[in-house]
Every structure is written in structure tokens, then in C-alpha cells.
Amino acid sequence: MSALLTLENIQKTFHAGTVNENHVLKGVNLSLAHGDFVTVIGGNGAGKSTLLNTIAGTLLADSGTITLDGANITKHSVEKRSKCIGRVFQDPRLGTATRLSIEENLTLAMNRGRTPSIFSRITNKDRNFFREQLVSLDLGLEERLKAEVGLLSGGQRQALTLLMATLIAPKLLLLDEHTAALDPKTSQSVLALTDKLVAEKNLTTIMITHNMDDALKHGNRLIMLHEGQIVVDVSGAEKAQLGVTDLLALFQKNSGTELVDDSVLLR
Numbered sequence: 001m002s003a004l005l006t007l008e009n010i011q012k013t014f015h016a017g018t019v020n021e022n023h024v025l026k027g028v029n030l031s032l033a034h035g036d037f038v039t040v041i042g043g044n045g046a047g048k049s050t051l052l053n054t055i056a057g058t059l060l061a062d063s064g065t066i067t068l069d070g071a072n073i074t075k076h077s078v079e080k081r082s083k084c085i086g087r088v089f090q091d092p093r094l095g096t097a098t099r100l101s102i103e104e105n106l107t108l109a110m111n112r113g114r115t116p117s118i119f120s121r122i123t124n125k126d127r128n129f130f131r132e133q134l135v136s137l138d139l140g141l142e143e144r145l146k147a148e149v150g151l152l153s154g155g156q157r158q159a160l161t162l163l164m165a166t167l168i169a170p171k172l173l174l175l176d177e178h179t180a181a182l183d184p185k186t187s188q189s190v191l192a193l194t195d196k197l198v199a200e201k202n203l204t205t206i207m208i209t210h211n212m213d214d215a216l217k218h219g220n221r222l223i224m225l226h227e228g229q230i231v232v233d234v235s236g237a238e239k240a241q242l243g244v245t246d247l248l249a250l251f252q253k254n255s256g257t258e259l260v261d262d263s264v265l266l267r
């Protein structure tokens with residue numbers, strides 16, 4: 001089957017030609033099949049968010065090619081890409097409009113890629129659809145369609161953001177440490193919801209995490225980034241058999257260095 005997403009030799013340098021020059025992505029090559037759920041792990045500054053930003057278009061790659069579903073999107077604006085790429089960030093406040101109600105936020109999400117129609121009437125059919133979708137979050141939000149999103153807890157808000165990012169199934173879902181700001185229990189429930197939505201909608205997904213257990217437990221494929229290059233890429237049965245110790249050993253073997261980042265190692 002043809003790849004859904006292909007990155008070919010992606011390079012990104014910040015502050016090029018200055019004393020602060022920082023070559024962050026050093027020729028990243030990656031190919032994702034339709035339905036791949038890839039977890040991404042790596043130390044601080046390895047280039048994980050930069051990689052997601054170049055895919056989403058928040059940053060443009062200096063060179064290399066990004067192909068999504070057969071289209072060369074390397075130079076497309078973030079707005080254009082957002083029509084087919086859903087994204088959830090670490091900060092629960094980023095994916096939703098605080099002063100709008102749950103149903104207004106969901107209306108925005110339903111109209112992604114079309115002319116904003118927040119002022120269009122929300123029909124009973126829309127409300128029934130929203131309720132149906134909200135039931136799957138198991139947070140009782142289906143009874144609170146008119147509640148302002150700013151009143152929700154971080155976990156509720158992140159669950160809603162996830163639902164919004166996938167309401168109209170995106171070609172690609174990018175999760176940038178989307179559970180890192182939540183307490184451990186809420187984080188696990190948002191991850192379970194992630195698994196459910198990804199499976200139900202067969203979404204091709206890239207999820208950055210700092211947690212090795214989560215990286216191993218979720219998805220069908222795991223990559224480790226080190227100094228702007230992919231040093232570990234395991235999938236399927238090979239991934240399923242790995243434990244944290246095996247992963248650290250693999251990282252050391254392939255990168256020639258130990259992973260010393262406390263935020264990854266201390267869980």
C-alpha cells in the first residue's frame with residue numbers, strides 16, 4: 001500500500017549563519033502507512049516538536065520533501081494543512097475557544113476547512129450528533145452543551161480538544177505531548193480515549209510523549225529521535241515485545257550514547 005505520509009531528508013536549522021546556529025533536524029526520513037500510530041520519544045531538544053511543527057506547517061523545512069496522501073505539502077501554509085491535519089498540544093487551553101460553549105466549539109470543529117460559520121444556527125440534528133460524540137468521552141459533557149469551555153477541567157478540556165481534532169476525521173493526527181499537563185490518572189484516561197478514537201476512525205497518528213511506558217504501550221510503531229535523527233524505529237511484534245530496558249539498550253546501541261534525560265527516565 002502507498003504511504004500516507006512521507007518525509008524525505010528533512011533539514012531544519014534555527015538561527016543559521018549566526019553564533020546561535022542550531023541544526024535541529026538532520027535529514028529525517030520517515031514513511032507512515034495508512035493507519036500507522038507512531039509514538040515518538042527522545043531527550044530534551046532532540047527535535048520532536050520541531051519535527052511535528054514542520055509536518056503541521058508551523059515551521060517550514062529548510063530542505064526536503066513532505067508528501068501527504070500523494071500531495072507535496074512541503075511549502076503549504078499551516079492553514080491549508082490544517083484542513084487535513086488535526087493537532088492537539090500539551091496545553092489544554094490551546095485547542096479550544098475558552099469563551100465559547102461546548103456546542104459552539106464543536107460547531108467550529110465540524111466546519112474545519114470551510115468558511116468559519118460560528119454564527120450559523122446550530123440545529124437539533126447538530127446537537128444530537130454532538131451529544132452522541134460526547135457520550136463516548138464518558139465525562140457527562142453531553143449534558144452540558146451550553147457550558148463555557150473555560151469552565152471545564154484540564155482533562156475534560158483535553159478530551160474535548162481530542163474529540164474536536166478528530167470530529168471530521170483528519171488524514172493525519174499530531175499529538176504533541178497532549179497528556180503531559182494532566183495528572184497521571186487523567187492522563188491515562190485521555191490516552192485511553194486517544195486509542196479509542198484512533199482505532200474507531202482508523203487515524204494515522206504521530207504522538208510525542210516523554211513517558212517510555214506510554215510510548216511502548218500505545219501505537220503500533222515507536223521511533224526515538226536523537227539530535228535530529230531517527231535512531232530507533234520499531235513496529236509490530238518487535239515493538240510489542242520490548243520493555244523499557246530493551247528500548248534504552250537499543251537507543252544506546254544505535255546512537256552510541258546513553259539516554260540521560262531525566263524527564264524521560266524518571267517516571
Ligand SMILES: Nc1ncnc2c1ncn2[C@@H]1O[C@H](COP(=O)(O)OP(=O)(O)OP(=O)(O)O)[C@@H](O)[C@H]1O
Nearest residue numbers: 014015022024042043044045046047048049050051
Ligand atoms: N522556533 C524556534 N526558534 C528557535 N529555536 C527553536 C525553535 N523551536 C525549537 N528550537 C530549538 O530547537 C531545538 C529542538 O527543540 P524541540 O522543541 O524540537 O525539541 P524537543 O525534542 O521537542 O524537546 P522537548 O522534549 O524539550 O520539548 C531546541 O534547541 C530548541 O531550543
